[in-house]
Amino acid sequence: MDSAEMMKLLETRRTYRRFDETRPVPDEAVRDMKAALRLSSCSSNRQLLRFVFVRDPEKVKAVFACTRWAAMLPEGRGTPGEGQRPVMFAALLFEEGKIPRWMLDTDAGIALSNLTLAAWTHGIGSCMLGNIDREGISRILKVPEGMTLHTVTAFGYPAHACHIVPPGPDGSLKYYMDEQGDFYVPKREEDEFIFAEEYGAHR
Ligand SMILES: Cc1cc2nc3c(=O)[nH]c(=O)nc-3n(C[C@H](O)[C@H](O)[C@H](O)COP(=O)(O)O)c2cc1C
Missing domain, CATH: 2.20.180 (putative fmn-dependent nitroreductase like fold)
Incomplete structure (x- = not known):
């Protein structure tokens, strides 16, 4: 990839909020997304972040119900409707108190950037979501005591520009x-x- 292609990738890797729900994220893309997380820079190379990839349609539906979309638009306008919802989520988890929060959030940002860029190289769009029901999602994903849900990221083939x-x-x-x-x-x-x-x- 030359620098112009890299810059194009950065320009087009935007937040996508509607997807083609008939197209699951293929295994090759998931493989690269995992590898991109493994390669992420992090403070003192401590590698404290944990991820849960959610691909089972019933679970994806349950997680989706705990997410809030496009708060800057009039209520509901940016929320994907039936047939346009994400087909996969990646939840990011961390253990409280191991490192200062600013370091953890920096690690998280780098990891999410790697993750969403790797997905985008396969044409898979994403939306990082912080406006979420953390308790609800933690219950669905059986997040153990002591671990905290940071954000979830939604994935799918984009259905808009x-x-x-x-x-x-x-x-x-x-x-x-x-x-x-x-x-x-x-x-x-x-x-x-x-x-x-x-x-x-x-x-
Ligand atoms: C930490 C973080 C949390 C976000 N939370 C939400 C969210 O809960 N719901 C949503 O629809 N978008 C969310 N977004 C997406 C932002 O609204 C989006 O990144 C921003 O509008 C800029 O668009 P761009 O990503 O295409 O540059 C979040 C983005 C980040 C980085």
């Missing part, structure tokens, strides 16, 4: 959907948040 757009005229960063259900995700320009040599400076 995603476009990067500039912030709105009022500077709004709220993502939105068009009448076809395609998503538009505003991203700031680089010089708004990346500086040279000194904070706020552009050279």
